[in-house]
Amino acid sequence: MKLSAKGQYGVRAMVVLALNYRAGPMPIKEIAARENISSQYLEQIFLELRRADLISSVRGARGGYILARDPQEIKIGDIVRVLEGPIAPVDCVLEGSEEVCERTGDCLTRGVWEKLRDRITEVLDDISLEDMISTRKVSG
Amino acid sequence: MKLSAKGQYGVRAMVVLALNYRAGPMPIKEIAARENISSQYLEQIFLELRRADLISSVRGARGGYILARDPQEIKIGDIVRVLEGPIAPVDCVLEGSEEVCERTGDCLTRGVWEKLRDRITEVLDDISLEDMISTRKVSG
DNA sequence: TTTTATGTTTAGTAAATTAGTCGGGTTTTT
DNA sequence: AAAAACCCGACTAATTTACTAAACATAAAA
Ligand code: FES
Ligand code: FES
Numbered sequence: 066m067k068l069s070a071k072g073q074y075g076v077r078a079m080v081v082l083a084l085n086y087r088a089g090p091m092p093i094k095e096i097a098a099r100e101n102i103s104s105q106y107l108e109q110i111f112l113e114l115r116r117a118d119l120i121s122s123v124r125g126a127r128g129g130y131i132l133a134r135d136p137q138e139i140k141i142g143d144i145v146r147v148l149e150g151p152i153a154p155v156d157c158v159l160e161g162s163e164e165v166c167e168r169t170g171d172c173l174t175r176g177v178w179e180k181l182r183d184r185i186t187e188v189l190d191d192i193s194l195e196d197m198i199s200t201r202k203v204s205g
Numbered sequence: 206m207k208l209s210a211k212g213q214y215g216v217r218a219m220v221v222l223a224l225n226y227r228a229g230p231m232p233i234k235e236i237a238a239r240e241n242i243s244s245q246y247l248e249q250i251f252l253e254l255r256r257a258d259l260i261s262s263v264r265g266a267r268g269g270y271i272l273a274r275d276p277q278e279i280k281i282g283d284i285v286r287v288l289e290g291p292i293a294p295v296d297c298v299l300e301g302s303e304e305v306c307e308r309t310g311d312c313l314t315r316g317v318w319e320k321l322r323d324r325i326t327e328v329l330d331d332i333s334l335e336d337m338i339s340t341r342k343v344s345g
Numbered sequence: 346t347t348t349t350a351t352g353t354t355t356a357g358t359a360a361a362t363t364a365g366t367c368g369g370g371t372t373t374t375t
Numbered sequence: 376a377a378a379a380a381c382c383c384g385a386c387t388a389a390t391t392t393a394c395t396a397a398a399c400a401t402a403a404a405a
Binding site for chain 4 (some may be wrong): 209210211243245246249263264265266267268
């Protein structure tokens with residue numbers, strides 16, 4: 066039930082991009098240094114995020130990365146899904162796909178995992194980058 | 206954000222024990238066969254569950270394992286904590302321990318993970334084995 | 346009392362995943 | 376042209392996961 070380092074790094078880096086949103090592109094090295102992440106590893110993470118259209122890149126000197134849209138339009142769930150795959154506590158209840166498991170129907174555990182998955186996605190899809198940077202306190 | 210196979214096996218096996226609760230101890234091989242789990246691996250899982258006092262064992266012929274208390278007294282969260290450790294999406298917000306991370310205070314991501322952890326524990330600590338076996342449908 | 350059915354425990358291991366590193370690119374600005 | 380930046384594929388070390396092996400301990404039944 067843990068996020069991998071990749072997912073955590075991704076979220077932290079995206080928060081930095083959100084803070085820097087109005088100032089234009091930000092070089093990856095600056096982000097990596099600030100967040101203490103290997104810049105080469107962060108490159109891989111940003112590659113995935115760019116392919117998913119969450120960020121865009123500006124090449125050349127004075128280039129860097131910038132959010133692809135406003136911070137309030139990007140939810141934590143969007144980031145997590147790109148870096149960790151579909152959200153589900155167990156494979157039987159993967160988002161999107163119905164009926165993965167042959168035991169569905171008489172399975173007594175499925176209900177719990179579905180409920181858990183739904184609560185998790187509720188939280189992650191409710192909070193945007195804007196929410197994270199604008200309030201210190203996420204009440205709840 | 207996935208449960209390991211160990212956690213899933215543990216929950217499934219505990220459900221079987223709950224179904225069998227009034228019939229006395231149940232041999233591990235029977236459970237393993239029924240749930241398609243390696244019986245030697247299940248032994249290790251049951252060892253942890255026994256040490257955590259969720260089940261008790263009866264040795265010798267006609268022995269086996271039985272829930273240590275009534276099915277409604279055992280929550281899914283109890284099982285998951287034993288087999289997967291403290292519930293937390295990231296190490297910074299481990300249950301129980303305050304202040305693990307030096308960045309606490311100015312950390313913008315912490316709030317999200319705390320909220321997520323709380324929702325997860327709410328679900329897992331709300332549902333008991335009795336709930337799982339008595340109703341096919343866990344509404345919610 | 347012998348046999349058999351069970352649980353107990355430690356150690357080892359193969360496969361998969363994770364978390365990177367390496368080393369070269371290409372593109373754009375200065 | 377040079378520097379600053381992104382782009383990308385391949386490789387690797389460390390860790391975790393999911394078991395397997397093997398011997399041992401205990402209790403009930405025959
Ligand atoms: S094990 Fe797949 S639905 Fe329950
Ligand atoms: S990284 Fe530890 S509290 Fe945020």
